[in-house]
Amino acid sequence: MAKLNMVQAINLALRQEMDKDATVLVLGQDVAVDGGVFRLTEGLLERFGPLRVVDTPLAESGILGSSIGMALAGLKPVCEMQFSGFSYLMMGQFEAHATRMRARTQGQLGVPLVIRMPYGGGVRALEHHSESREVLYAHLPGAKVVIPSGPRNARALLIAAIRDPDPVVFMEPKHSYRAFREEVPDEEETMPIGKCQVVQEGSDLTLVSWGAMMRPALKAAAEVEQKRGASLEIIDVLTMAPLDSDTIAESVRKTGRCVIVQEAPRSYGASSEITAQINDKALMHLEAPVKRLTGYDVVTPYFGREKNYIPDAARVVHGIEETLDFQ
Amino acid sequence: MAKLNMVQAINLALRQEMDKDATVLVLGQDVAVDGGVFRLTEGLLERFGPLRVVDTPLAESGILGSSIGMALAGLKPVCEMQFSGFSYLMMGQFEAHATRMRARTQGQLGVPLVIRMPYGGGVRALEHHSESREVLYAHLPGAKVVIPSGPRNARALLIAAIRDPDPVVFMEPKHSYRAFREEVPDEEETMPIGKCQVVQEGSDLTLVSWGAMMRPALKAAAEVEQKRGASLEIIDVLTMAPLDSDTIAESVRKTGRCVIVQEAPRSYGASSEITAQINDKALMHLEAPVKRLTGYDVVTPYFGREKNYIPDAARVVHGIEETLDFQ
Amino acid sequence: MPKKPIAKFSVPYLQILDEHGKVDAKLEPDLGQERAVEMYRWMRLARELDERMLKLQRQGRLGTFPPCTGQEAVSVPTAMLMRPGDWFVGAFRELGGRLVRGEPLTATLDYYNGWEEGNVLPDKDLRILPTSVVIGCQIEHAAGLAYASRYKGTDEVAVAFIGDGGTSEGGFHEGLNFAAVWQAPMVTICQNNQWAISIPRAEQTHSETLAQKGIAYGMPVLQIDGNDPLAVWVAVEEAIGRARTGGGPTFIEAVTYRLLMHTTADDPKKYRTPEDEKCAWDKEPLLRTRKWLTGKGWWDDAAEEALLAEVKARVEAAVKEFEAPKDRAQDEPFRHVYGTRHAVIDEQHRDFLANIAREAEHG
Amino acid sequence: MPKKPIAKFSVPYLQILDEHGKVDAKLEPDLGQERAVEMYRWMRLARELDERMLKLQRQGRLGTFPPCTGQEAVSVPTAMLMRPGDWFVGAFRELGGRLVRGEPLTATLDYYNGWEEGNVLPDKDLRILPTSVVIGCQIEHAAGLAYASRYKGTDEVAVAFIGDGGTSEGGFHEGLNFAAVWQAPMVTICQNNQWAISIPRAEQTHSETLAQKGIAYGMPVLQIDGNDPLAVWVAVEEAIGRARTGGGPTFIEAVTYRLLMHTTADDPKKYRTPEDEKCAWDKEPLLRTRKWLTGKGWWDDAAEEALLAEVKARVEAAVKEFEAPKDRAQDEPFRHVYGTRHAVIDEQHRDFLANIAREAEHG
Ligand SMILES: Cc1ncc(C[n+]2csc(CCOP(=O)(O)OP(=O)(O)O)c2C)c(N)n1
Ligand SMILES: Cc1ncc(C[n+]2csc(CCOP(=O)(O)OP(=O)(O)O)c2C)c(N)n1
Ligand SMILES: [Mg+2]
Numbered sequence A, B: 001m002a003k004l005n006m007v008q009a010i011n012l013a014l015r016q017e018m019d020k021d022a023t024v025l026v027l028g029q030d031v032a033v034d035g036g037v038f039r040l041t042e043g044l045l046e047r048f049g050p051l052r053v054v055d056t057p058l059a060e061s062g063i064l065g066s067s068i069g070m071a072l073a074g075l076k077p078v079c080e081m082q083f084s085g086f087s088y089l090m091m092g093q094f095e096a097h098a099t100r101m102r103a104r105t106q107g108q109l110g111v112p113l114v115i116r117m118p119y120g121g122g123v124r125a126l127e128h129h130s131e132s133r134e135v136l137y138a139h140l141p142g143a144k145v146v147i148p149s150g151p152r153n154a155r156a157l158l159i160a161a162i163r164d165p166d167p168v169v170f171m172e173p174k175h176s177y178r179a180f181r182e183e184v185p186d187e188e189e190t191m192p193i194g195k196c197q198v199v200q201e202g203s204d205l206t207l208v209s210w211g212a213m214m215r216p217a218l219k220a221a222a223e224v225e226q227k228r229g230a231s232l233e234i235i236d237v238l239t240m241a242p243l244d245s246d247t248i249a250e251s252v253r254k255t256g257r258c259v260i261v262q263e264a265p266r267s268y269g270a271s272s273e274i275t276a277q278i279n280d281k282a283l284m285h286l287e288a289p290v291k292r293l294t295g296y297d298v299v300t301p302y303f304g305r306e307k308n309y310i311p312d313a314a315r316v317v318h319g320i321e322e323t324l325d326f327q
Numbered sequence C, D: 001m002p003k004k005p006i007a008k009f010s011v012p013y014l015q016i017l018d019e020h021g022k023v024d025a026k027l028e029p030d031l032g033q034e035r036a037v038e039m040y041r042w043m044r045l046a047r048e049l050d051e052r053m054l055k056l057q058r059q060g061r062l063g064t065f066p067p068c069t070g071q072e073a074v075s076v077p078t079a080m081l082m083r084p085g086d087w088f089v090g091a092f093r094e095l096g097g098r099l100v101r102g103e104p105l106t107a108t109l110d111y112y113n114g115w116e117e118g119n120v121l122p123d124k125d126l127r128i129l130p131t132s133v134v135i136g137c138q139i140e141h142a143a144g145l146a147y148a149s150r151y152k153g154t155d156e157v158a159v160a161f162i163g164d165g166g167t168s169e170g171g172f173h174e175g176l177n178f179a180a181v182w183q184a185p186m187v188t189i190c191q192n193n194q195w196a197i198s199i200p201r202a203e204q205t206h207s208e209t210l211a212q213k214g215i216a217y218g219m220p221v222l223q224i225d226g227n228d229p230l231a232v233w234v235a236v237e238e239a240i241g242r243a244r245t246g247g248g249p250t251f252i253e254a255v256t257y258r259l260l261m262h263t264t265a266d267d268p269k270k271y272r273t274p275e276d277e278k279c280a281w282d283k284e285p286l287l288r289t290r291k292w293l294t295g296k297g298w299w300d301d302a303a304e305e306a307l308l309a310e311v312k313a314r315v316e317a318a319v320k321e322f323e324a325p326k327d328r329a330q331d332e333p334f335r336h337v338y339g340t341r342h343a344v345i346d347e348q349h350r351d352f353l354a355n356i357a358r359e360a361e362h363g
């Protein structure tokens, strides 16, 4: 058991799974000699050699397309998009093949692979290095989309993703890469893909979030609890697709109020689906409208103006209080 | 005034706008000599010549990317994706440039262009020729997404799209291309982008749809009205982004009940956003959960099994009745 | 301005059996009678199936499909040269090669009649990838398959096909570049059939040949007469051999012609003349192959007649099997979204079944 | 197997001013003293700004940025050869060229400090496209810009840049193919600086040169010494001239070296040795240009000293202007989502302002 940050935890998952399963390989831009621009894959080249830790040319579609080929040949590629902002160049391969090969062949061929990509804002980076667009992947049938929120679940979910029979988009909140540490057990640990996690039980309001937004959500929850003694149930979505709406709906049926915190732009975002699921499964228990606290429908500003465009704890506190006070 | 089908109406819009504005040009695969695989651009080459009606190489990203360059140089390209199923190959250009150039330059440079693409099922075509994935575009800030439902609004909206200062994804329900005719005035007619249209007023339930699904929706509405004398308000979304949620919410505040019919898979689909907007703006007026009648979260089946996977009038009738009966 | 050349390239061309059936004896490969006849038999079977499918389509008994007539000489010899462990990565005009490789005739019929069953192989180890309708993607897949051979230390080769139009896609470029950087065992064959729907080869790209596109990746390139099965045989044998022994990828342009419409939904009269087509028919591959076999004394009219009867019967049997009533569960797609079970799919599956049941009830 | 060559290609190489400052008199272009000195002055200004930005970044006064040191000889002469109506389509290592073209120094500073203001030109007619951070896209834009020249019947040329790494992207391939098919007036210059972050040129692609990638599109190609401003001058002048007069696009590989880190967030020690860098420094462009000017009698130490003082002052002034307090409205992004007004944006705009106001109140 060691205190690791998310970078170290993901590195540990890769190393352990590659130790265990000789068909697992890692590929992407700068993942080998450089150890990844965020140092996620550091040390893997030295340990596993250049056949299993592969620096590729600069071509996102080529990376995913060749990974699909590898998966069809029985390997388990874990490929990296250097930033999610460049991943749209592989959308054709993802939509046409990664998500469909199983259905196309009625289960005869699958493409078990993982696409790791750092996403999200808050690191004062150039344009295209700050977006959160998880629904573009989550909307596609056949896609699995996993978004860890901390070192421990990142490690456990990445191992699960590598073992999963389906293509998994593994979106890493880069803002959380080195933001904090958690105890991460040395021995292997996995978490189920396709399940939300109730990270705190409560009775007055359900607070739902994922990825980097879990931090301001938790902070805000603590503040509101302290300030007014409210009891919040907090849910970490963890798997965006397929979505475990039952866990969320069950909670809202109990609390009657819900706030969702999302980094992405509001319209057609993930919180809209969650709201719609609550409509389906818990409408008659709602005592207030579900509140979506989200990014705005604007082109993500450059970092000079970024701060006000990402939901922070103060906005979440306000949103929770408004929802609690709603009559 | 002539009775035109949607193919003819779109062709008319292109011809009239090209007659009027010498900066408008059409480009894409097979749009010139062949007149388009659906004959949408027939006759344009003969009328406007090969500089303005351009057969391109087989490359979707190249088509959009070069269109962006043309728009930057002051032209108004109307480019075609042969089928929406191949459009994901241009997602990189769309997300990175078409939708962002304006914000990137604080309004100094815009890229007024139209991306026409046939979408949707029901034509017994090969794989990738039947999907409905409008949210992939609608979710992106800066994108406008327009979906006509009939010949007349197709003509009017396409002209508006060509004149719009922003990039417009113009998704044409290919199932409706030749399915029916409408009177389309010879003289120029436009409709506003960014507005839903109340196509029928009513008081008991709001029925919302768009594109090809308007047909089964209208048919079902007529059936329910006749069967039980219910009064339905029917809304044609027309512009998916930016969404005119006020018109929808206003209607739902009046009727208290809402059914949304969507061809696309359910999760993270457009009807989820509409449901969420109703939650925001009309929750306390709801007398029943909003019902989403949608495609399923499965990989679109080949045409042998397609029929049951697209909402039809019978499903809509049932959904409306369930919602009317909800206590 | 005088500049010194630092790199030189050339595109070689190969033809062995010309359109009149004349063979260049110096270059003629030694197939032996049995394989030579087998090759012709596969080509004839593919032609027959293609023609039959056209009729079925016109009768409303089959969906839209892209005929392969005239291009049999490219994929048939190629598939014959492949070993069981190799990967056959088609575009969508390799009917002959697919049959050689062991795909049942009914698979093609099912596929073009809207049934995923057409992608389910009798044995997954046949190593035939399903058609990539999205053009270009398959080249990237093949690069990955070829990389996997290196990874596993086997000598399996990935053989990929693409059309002349397909060479314009980014996926073609990225896939070939990956294969070359990896020196992966991959052979890419471009079936330059002169057309991409209505776009003629000359408007697809400004390069003198398509073969030279391989120069961009530093790989051996070759243009061949794609209607000449012997040129295909020799070129592909060399390329597969090189790939199998660690020599890396090759790019081959096979010059052929799409004799029929793009797909049954297309009307070539819009963009080409009957004269063009007539010229191309004069060069089609089956006739010259038959002449070559006949010249060798390995074939005669009686053999031809027998073969025609045989392939007709085979195709007929396949059509019968294809059209025989089958139980094709409507809810099949729900079973194959994921390899694991999830509530959201199960929930919608139940909804789907209820809708079907209700509609069955209420008619 | 004997095959007959049907197409031949070669990649010419051009160097005029070598790393020791020795000029090949037969090839030397006649810039004249004024332009020659001007060229050097721009290169020196770019170098100074680059160095100063590095310091600012290290002091936390600037965000991450990609230094251009060592690559000045590519974009500076190119931009000098362009006319006002031409389009400058950069990748992101053309600082010198941008300055020549008329972009203020403060634009670069703003841009790399997280302000869209850095993309707003003093005059939109400067025809400098903003950086395409997504690599490769700009080549497709340039093809469209060049097509627009043909459309309008002007003789405006689009000049696009891309890195060695960028040549692997599908967008590079599709853009060049479009330009060639259209015979559009476009010049593409690949700054082969040997690295794409940590990936060396040899692992990016298997081709002997990058120049030969242009053969795939049937366009004239050329490899030049990119640290030699005279070779750049001659090569780009010829290519722009050809483009301007209807001769179609050209692809030029300019061989140079990224002397510093990829960006300030990168540590080259992870993947290359100080010796490599030392070798490259010996070939950098400014020194040889100064030698050349000095040899011509157009330059001396006093001029150099004066220039250094001048560029330092210019950069200092720009930094001052850049750091001067400015009113940069936080809600600016709401004004530029669309060119038309929509309720959904207005609604969120109000929400945004309310949030800001509340946080300002409650701290
Ligand atoms: C990415 C993509 N864009 C467009 C299409 C539509 N389409 C199907 S076949 C075809 C032409 C293909 O030409 P070519 O590659 O030469 O193959 P051929 O049809 O001649 O065998 C087009 C444009 C497609 N299937 N995929
Ligand atoms: C499509 C895309 N993928 C990845 C990146 C991340 N990235 C930024 S620069 C770079 C390397 C670029 O190499 P090259 O084209 O040689 O240009 P150089 O940095 O050497 O000037 C990479 C991978 C990006 N910006 N865009
Ligand atoms: Mg073709």
Ligand SMILES: [Mg+2]
Binding pocket: D163, D164, D165, D191, D192, D193, D194, D195, D196, D197
């Ligand atoms: Mg480089």
